[in-house]
Amino acid sequence: MNAVPAGSEQEERAELDELARLLPSGPVEQVLPPGRRSHHKDVLMQLIDHDHARDRDHARDHARDRERSGAGSPVRSRPWLARPALVAGSVAVAVALAAGLTVGIGAGRGDGGTAARPGASSTADGTAGGSRGAVVTLDRIAAVALRTDVEPVGDGQFVYVRSRGAGNEGVFDGPVELGKMHERQVWFSQRQGPVTDVGLIREYGQDWPIEIGVPDGTDPEDAAVPAGFDRPTYAWLASLPTDPDALLKLLYADTRVEEGEDKDQEVFGRIGDLVGEQIMPPETAAAFYKATARIPGVTEVADAVDAVGRHGIAIAREDTRYGTRTEWIFDPGTLGYLGVRTVFSRDTERAPAGTVYDTSAVLERAVVDKSGQEPGARRRVERG
Incomplete structure (x- = not known):
């Protein structure tokens, strides 16, 4: 140079x-x-x-x-x-x-961050975890998830999720400018063994393979990633403990953060990724929601709007470092999952309070047999 x-x-x-x-x-x-x-x-x-x-x-x-x-x-x-x-x-x-891996910038440096008490159960007033309203609502959501019929996903199949949303397209560290709403389709491979071909994304009119990068001179088998938190499959999710305390303890142990970062927020985000773009057994979904109620700082928002204008109640947590709040939005009647958005919770140099930073609405989830295949009625599963 x-x-x-x-x-x-x-x-x-x-x-x-x-x-x-x-x-x-x-x-x-x-x-x-x-x-x-x-x-x-x-x-x-x-x-x-x-x-x-x-x-x-x-x-x-x-x-x-x-x-x-x-x-x-x-x-x-x-x-x-x-x-x-x-x-x-x-x-x-x-x-x-x-x-599509969950990136812990401080991986390998120890826990760092602010560790919560993952084994503690929430009390009625939410002192050991989320707010009282959030605990009650999450318990109701978990009960609905437990009663939901879900078709198991086979090892050779793909989880399909279609969504619509937009994200910040402003300059880095500058004023927030929400981009144009657009549709996104994603296919996640359910192969249990280590893989380098994870799936496919269809967005902006193009197909993008989701692949694990293999460094020059490295055997692809050595770079392959097995099923796990960073590459969840239905079978792997089914193997997780369904006791909320045990599940949360496992999540905290697997999550690494940079010193000074909020570990509770990172765990909240990882659970949000799983419930937002995966299909899992009812018992596992219920356990994730109950585990969320045990995370300190989790609250309930009475009214939130997803990317396609649907109103719902939200389970939220604020990231005080950036002045933003992540909200998982649920249908107020059925308590089915609608989508997620991030909004500014206070005035900052980048945006005033209430500004939407990014938003996404899940329109359809399904099980298909091939990557790139859109679902038919036979394999369509519940939305949310």
Whole structure:
């Protein structure tokens, strides 16, 4: 890379071009639900910006030291993209996003964050978990889920979800601009064994394979991902404990966060991903909802609107770091799942309170036999 003045527009453009060359050519974010997709995009960009600023600080300090020692004119440190460790880390995050994995930026560094008491049961007033209203509503939702007939999904089949939504398309860290509403279809492979071909997304008029990135020189079998929280299948979900305390303990143990991040919020988000875009046994769904009632900070919102204008009650949790609130929206009559949205819970530099950051409405869930196959009436399952 040619040397250019540190911090110049040319340097930033060169770095962006280099990053674009290294990252996958497909839409690396599209597999995640809108709220999680936007969150991980922001986290990745914050890491890049933080590292870029750190390099400039190092260059400034190094130049000052050289001037003080009479070593001559300042020299600039290497461009941050030239450091293999950062390049590998950035690509790893992007590949994880492309694969639809739940990215814990602090993975491998220990628990970090603010750990809750996952084994504690909620009391009637919600002191050990969510608010009283949320606990009562989640118990009702769990009861409905437990009574719902769900067709088991075979190992060679695919879970199909059709939704409609939009996300923030404004500049990074700038004012929020909600994009155009559009339809999204996704097919998730149900193969239990480790796979690199996870599924398919149909969005913006194109089909995008969901694949695990295989680094050069790596055996694809070594890069394959088995069924688990990061690649759930019906059979794997059926193997989870249906005791809410045991399930929540497992979730907290499997969730890694960066130091200072809110672990309760991350666990809430992971459960939201599962109930929002999967098909699971009734007992498992009920356990997830009851487990959610035990997460501190979970509340109920009396009226929320999904991406297609349907009103419902919401189970929500606020991320106080960003001033946003994630809401799972349920039909007020049937208590079936409608969708999810993220709104600003307070005024910020990016948007006033009440601004929608992203929104998605589930229109259909089904079981199909092939990737890319749209469901027929025979395999259509309940919506929500």
